[in-house]
Amino acid sequence: MNRTMYDLIGLAAGVCFILALKGLSHPKTARRGNLIGALGATVATLVVFAYNAPLNNLGWILGALVVGLIIGVPAARKVQMTQMPQLVALFNGVGGGAAALVAIVEYLNLGAEATTAEVVFTVFTVVVGCVSFSGSIITFMKLQELMTTRPVVFPGGRFVIAATLAAVLGASGWVVVELGTTPLLVLAALSLLFGILFVLPVGGADVPIVISLLNAFTGLTVAASGYVLDSTLLIIAGTLVGASGTILTRLMADAMGRSLFGTLFGAFTAKPQDVAAAGEERPVRSGSPDDVAILLNYARRVVIVPGFGLAVAQAQHTVRELADLMLSKGIDVAYGIHPVAGRMPGHMNVLLAEANVPYDQLAEMDEVNPTFGQTDVAIVIGANDVVNPAAQTSPGCPIYGMPILEVSNAANVIFLKRSMRPGFAGIENELLYDPKTMLLFGDAKASLTKVVSALKSL
Amino acid sequence: MDAMAIVSIFVLAVFVGFEVVSKVSSTLHTPLMSGANAIHGVILVGAIIVADHSETNLELGLSLAAIVLATINMVGGFVVTDRMLEMFKGNKKGTDK
Numbered sequence: 001m002n003r004t005m006y007d008l009i010g011l012a013a014g015v016c017f018i019l020a021l022k023g024l025s026h027p028k029t030a031r032r033g034n035l036i037g038a039l040g041a042t043v044a045t046l047v048v049f050a051y052n053a054p055l056n057n058l059g060w061i062l063g064a065l066v067v068g069l070i071i072g073v074p075a076a077r078k079v080q081m082t083q084m085p086q087l088v089a090l091f092n093g094v095g096g097g098a099a100a101l102v103a104i105v106e107y108l109n110l111g112a113e114a115t116t117a118e119v120v121f122t123v124f125t126v127v128v129g130c131v132s133f134s135g136s137i138i139t140f141m142k143l144q145e146l147m148t149t150r151p152v153v154f155p156g157g158r159f160v161i162a163a164t165l166a167a168v169l170g171a172s173g174w175v176v177v178e179l180g181t182t183p184l185l186v187l188a189a190l191s192l193l194f195g196i197l198f199v200l201p202v203g204g205a206d207v208p209i210v211i212s213l214l215n216a217f218t219g220l221t222v223a224a225s226g227y228v229l230d231s232t233l234l235i236i237a238g239t240l241v242g243a244s245g246t247i248l249t250r251l252m253a254d255a256m257g258r259s260l261f262g263t264l265f266g267a268f269t270a271k272p273q274d275v276a277a278a279g280e281e282r283p284v285r286s287g288s289p290d291d292v293a294i295l296l297n298y299a300r301r302v303v304i305v306p307g308f309g310l311a312v313a314q315a316q317h318t319v320r321e322l323a324d325l326m327l328s329k330g331i332d333v334a335y336g337i338h339p340v341a342g343r344m345p346g347h348m349n350v351l352l353a354e355a356n357v358p359y360d361q362l363a364e365m366d367e368v369n370p371t372f373g374q375t376d377v378a379i380v381i382g383a384n385d386v387v388n389p390a391a392q393t394s395p396g397c398p399i400y401g402m403p404i405l406e407v408s409n410a411a412n413v414i415f416l417k418r419s420m421r422p423g424f425a426g427i428e429n430e431l432l433y434d435p436k437t438m439l440l441f442g443d444a445k446a447s448l449t450k451v452v453s454a455l456k457s458l
Numbered sequence: 459m460d461a462m463a464i465v466s467i468f469v470l471a472v473f474v475g476f477e478v479v480s481k482v483s484s485t486l487h488t489p490l491m492s493g494a495n496a497i498h499g500v501i502l503v504g505a506i507i508v509a510d511h512s513e514t515n516l517e518l519g520l521s522l523a524a525i526v527l528a529t530i531n532m533v534g535g536f537v538v539t540d541r542m543l544e545m546f547k548g549n550k551k552g553t554d555k
Contacts, residue, residue, distance in 0.1 A: 017497050018474055024493045024539075025482040031543040034493050038536040041500050045532075048506050055510045057518055064509070064522040068529020075530070076537035081545075087538060088492045091499075095531035099501045101524035105508040105517045117461075215495050222501045223471075227464060229504050235464065236471050241498045243475025248482075248491055255484045345487035353545040364484070 006051040009043060010233035016040025017237050021244050044233055081351055082311040085343040086143035089211045092218055093136025099221040100129030100188065106228050107184060119179065121224040123172045126184065127191045129221040132214045134195030139207050139214070142199075143343060149207075151398070152200040164194045203398050205385060208344040209252050209260070216245025255339040256402055284420070287438040289447060292379075292414055293454035295438070299376035299412075301332040303368060305405055306352065308342050309382015309418065313444035316355030319381060322452050323361065329455075335361055336368040336378075336405050338386035365405055372409035380407060381416045382444050388429045397427055413437045416444050489546075492539040499532025 016036050023033015055061060072091075079087045103125035110118065141147045154160075171187040202210050219241025226234025253260045296302060310319060323333045335357065341348035352362065363371075372378065380387055391402045407413050408431055415432060417439060431437055440447050482490060505524035512518040 013500075017500075018478060020493060020497065021475070021478045021490070024490045025479050025486065027483070027486060027546060030486060030489055030546065031540065034489070034496075034536060034539045034543060037493055037497055038540075041497070041502075041532050041536070044500050044503050045506070048503050052507070052510050055506070057509055057512060060518065060522055061506055061509050061525060064525035065529050068526045069533055071526070072530035072532075072534030073537055076534040076541065079538065081542075084492075084538060084542065085488070087534075088488075088495055091492075091531050091535045091538070092495050094527040095495065095498050095501060095535075098505055098524040098528035098531060099498075101520050101527070102501060102504045102508050105512065105521045105524070108517050108520075109508065109511060109513065212491050215491055215498070219494070219498045222498045222504070223468065225501060225504045229507050231503060231507070232467060234500065234504055235467055237497055237500045239468050239471035240475040240478075241494045243472040244479040245475075245491070245494055247476055247479050248487065248494070251479075251482065251484075252487055255487070339484040344491075346485045347488050349485045350488065350542050350545055 001047075001051045001053075003051075006047060007232060009047045010231065011236075013040040013044040013047075013233055014236035014240075016043070017240055021240060044237075081354055082308070082342075083144070084350070085208065085211070085347060086140045088344075089136045089139045089143060089207075089214075092211060092215045093133045093140065096129045096132025096136065096214065096218040096221060098129075099218060099225055100126050100133065100191075102225050103129065103221075103228065104184060104188065106225075108181065112179060114179070116176070118228050119176050121227045122184075123175050123187065125221045125224045125228070126188055127168060127172065128217050128224075130188050130191035131195035131198065132218045132221065134192040135199040135214050136195075136211065138196055138199040139202075139211050142202075142207050149203070151203045157197075157201065161194070161197045164190065164197055168194050205256075205340070205399060205402075206258060208340065209249060209256065209258065211344075212245060212249040212252055213260075216242050216249060219243075219245050252345050255345050258402065282433050284432055285435070285438050287414075287440055289440065289450035290454045291438065292440055292451050293458055295377055295412055295414065296326060296331070296379075296451070296455055297329070297458045299326075299331055301334075301371075301375045302326055302377045302379065303334050303336045303363075303372065303375050303407070303410065305336045305338070305378060305380045305383050305387060305407060306341060306348055307338075307381060307383020307386060309384075309416075310444050311342060311348075311351045311382070313382065315381065315445035315448050316351055316357070318445050318448040318452065320352075320355050320357050322448055322455070323357070325452060325455055333361065334363045334368060334371075336365065336407075337362050338365055338383070338405050339403075341383060341386055365403060369406050372406050375410040377412045377414060378407040378410035379414045379416065381448070382418075384417075384429055385427065387431060388427060389431055390427055390429070393430075399427060407431070408434065411436065415439045416447050417441060418443065489539055489542045492535060492542065496532055496535025496539055499528055499535055502528035502532050504528075 020037030023029040103122045174183040223238030391399045391404045509521035
């Protein structure tokens with residue numbers, strides 16, 4: 001295969017990626033878009049084999065591909081939809097790691113022949129790829145709750161981060177001047193450390209924004225690798241992801257009412273939040289499934305606010321059963337979906353779609369908020385932060401400024417909760433102590449099943 | 459490749475990237491991020507190229523690790539995105555399982 005043919009096919013793959021992103025932006029074409037992207041990636045991979053044939057180390061290369069397939073495909077197939085955000089974070093991280101490794105190998109291979117431009121791009125790829133890798137691992141651990149979801153801030157943290165960043169820049173200069181293996185490995189290690197320090201102070205609720213940002217970073221490293229490896233395809237694909245990922249990060253931050261700057265550096269400026277005095281017991285009104293059923297039976301309009309707790313309890317199907325039952329009794333039912341319900345924007349839509357909830361019952365936040373005044377009962381199932389009035393009333397709390405579902409405007413509020421434990425962002429919710437709020441403790445699925453049977457017998 | 463051509467490709471690709479995702483509903487943010495994530499898995503191409511011209515065991519070992527990681531990123535990314543979007547499709551019909 002000659003070079004022109006190789007470049008043309010690479011260009012075709014690049015066009016596939018553009019069409020893929022375009023398709024993924026619209027509900028009707030999203031699935032096809034993703035398949036077009038997969039097609040482009042497959043073609044791009046096959047053509048490298050054809051162009052460079054016969055490849056050295058072919059057996060090893062094919063073996064490594066198979067290992068990747070054996071790990072990647074089952075992970076993607078079997079993951080619970082509730083755990084999908086952390087899987088995306090992990091996939092992004094390994095992509096960043098791969099880009100950094102490619103840059104390191106190419107650097108070792110070129111040795112003293114490398115041009116200054118190639119060294120600069122290599123340094124960029126190693127730094128950003130390593131940051132993306134270690135940062136994504138931390139986001140994975142936060143989402144998987146292997147570590148605390150609260151911002152991790154330690155005394156002098158900002159100085160440590162600034163010093164690490166300075167060290168990364170210093171090591172970058174060292175690599176460019178010395179052109180040795182040791183400086184490059186030092187640079188990689190410092191970059192990995194910086195990635196960890198960079199993500200630790202980010203609060204749990206802001207993690208999706210960071211994943212999206214790291215995703216854009218990884219895209220840029222791929223583009224930089226494309227320069228060093230003389231591959232137009234990698235430049236196009238990496239730049240596309242870098243640019244669209246940046247826009248997407250901003251869209252997500254907007255949907256959550258966060259400024260990007262505030263998300264990344266918020267932990268340094270935030271005042272310590274007012275934590276309710278430890279041991280203080282405040283009265284809450286808890287009810288039985290029968291109480292809930294009676295309240296629902298005499299309601300005309302009910303809004304269901306699903307949160308991550310619903311998904312954890314696998315209660316999507318039971319909640320749909322309850323909604324169907326209420327509809328059959330002539331009660332108006334809608335689901336109020338917060339843009340970041342679940343762990344990521346759009347995550348809840350995926351989870352409810354899995355339970356075959358009809359699309360027209362799902363109301364976005366802007367549609368449903370004005371209707372809470374006419375709503376008799378708002379049922380909050382396993383959600384907390386997205387209905388927490390503190391986001392509107394208490395400046396200085398980590399979610400202040402985030403748009404919320406204004407369930408407090410409904411005549412009655414029912415919370416289905418496992419415990420009084422605060423939500424993912426770790427903030428106390430005043431609404432739980434409101435006199436019009438009734439709490440139904442227990443596993444969401446078990447509670448809903450009881451409510452359904454109680455409502456049936458009324 | 460000459461530098462000007464590369465800069466041109468880069469700048470044009472930035473604008474295409476901005477343009478294609480500028481209006482997307484929050485419902486699709488997660489699948490879109492996941493799909494874009496899978497696309498940067500084409501670093502697999504780069505990993506194969508460096509594995510091809512690896513000369514030492516260290517280089518080969520690192521590039522094989524890169525192939526494994528990039529394959530996981532690319533294939534896993536497309537598969538998980540498809541799974542998410544498959545559910546949206548079932549949703550429109552509103553059929554029971």
